[in-house]
Amino acid sequence: MSKAYAGAAIVGVAESDLGVTNRSALELQAQAVSRALEEAGLSLSDIDGLASVGIPRFPAIQAAEYLGLHPTWSESTFTGGSSFEVLTARAAQAITAGHADTVVVVYGSNQRSARSRALGGVLDPLQPESQFDAPYGALNPVSFYALAAARHMHEYGTTSEQLAEIAVAAREWARLNPKAYRYGSDALTVDDVLASAPISSPLHALDCCLVTDGGGAVVLTSTARAKDLRQKPVKVLGHGERATHHGFTQMPDLTSTGAVESGRAAFAESGLKPDAMDVVQVYDSFTITALLSLEALGFCGRGEGGAFVADGKLRPGGSFAFNTTGGGLSYTHPGMFGIFLIVEAVRQLRGQCGERQIDGAETAVCHGTGGILSHNATLILGSDR
């Protein structure tokens, strides 16, 4: 394990209300923070560091004000949906270095209730994409992920049926997770996914994540303090990140993401290999996002993702403990999913996941993807043995 994080532990995690909440983003953040502090046995007055992204302009400062905090350490590195893997690593580093004692990483979005999701995405006029990409009517982000999927199919023979299996497995897990948006929904079949509305070929509606409200919080403190708290501490063992592009024309290779390097760095720091991971939580904004990450992280070879998932090993009871919440596809996806990867991984490492618990889980990888495969961040977590 890297010394950079050795002095810190994750001691509290929580979601806010999820789904359609009719609450504000700040209210959802406050809910998540309160719940995470409560389970940790800490209070607001213990927090001296706050990390958040999502709310425009001053995300950490805005959240701090709402919570009545005056933090002496703030972080808002914005890398899209992968931000929370980055912020959690930064928080663990800061605590280990003595720059902060107790940090909360928080996210909240009410994009479902607010109906604020724009099909074409949001661009600033000064971004190069506003001149060179926007005029072509891509759905942002789905068309870009579709372009990656189409190229993957062309190069490796990956099929829509194989991608659909990722959505089918996600639904199976969601049916075991009372907090999942699709809890109580019928099981999916590969044919259901293929028969769902075509959006941007080869992706269908059921290849795409949910649009929900939701928030999450992760509380970290020093290992010394963590010993006296309510939850079994979870350690950060490694982290890696890689930015490859902002606009899609600048992506170096459509079928190989920055997860190759972020994963390599994270696994190297942890001293563990991919096959040592008991639990795998991977950003699944689209089915192709998960498939590309599985390959890039080294769980299978390049181009082998389709065959890797096709045998059903991602489903509950399968040989590969993957997105045990139901993921962004069937559990929740409030604009950015990265914090929920960590919330679930921590619960798995504590053994608190009930019906969906992976027996004896001691190691987990959380892999976040930001933008249009633009940024990848990998976080390796372990139970504190």
Added chain:
Amino acid sequence: MTAPFFEFPMRPVLPITEDTREWWDQTRERRLTVQSCRACRAVQLYPRCLCVACGSSDVELVSASGLGTVYSRTVLSKSPNPEFFVPPYVVALVRLEEGPVVLTNIVGTGATDVECDDPVTVTWDAMSDGRHLPLFTPVSSPDPSG
């Protein structure tokens, strides 16, 4: 079959920045250019004030052949703006003969049937301010802009 793009309503005027003005000016004459570095000869798009291969600011626009191949393509069944983009239509990444990759629409006969690695050639869509927007068409199909 995709509706011919030139039948769509005029697109909104796109922004221009100082480092892209000359590139856009070339499109007034329907000339496709790429940016080339005089120091290391690397070629890039979009136009920038420096070469991303070597950092030199000695960059110039040079003519592109207008030929390329489809790096990837997606047929849209849903539109972010139905006033301008009527499904089904094709969004593609095209790798120009000179190397850079551009986002574009594939238009003309056979557009929705185009596959990865198929050859395509540039065609132009007029903008209201005299600039033109580069689109691409399968090489086997007639140029829809005549």
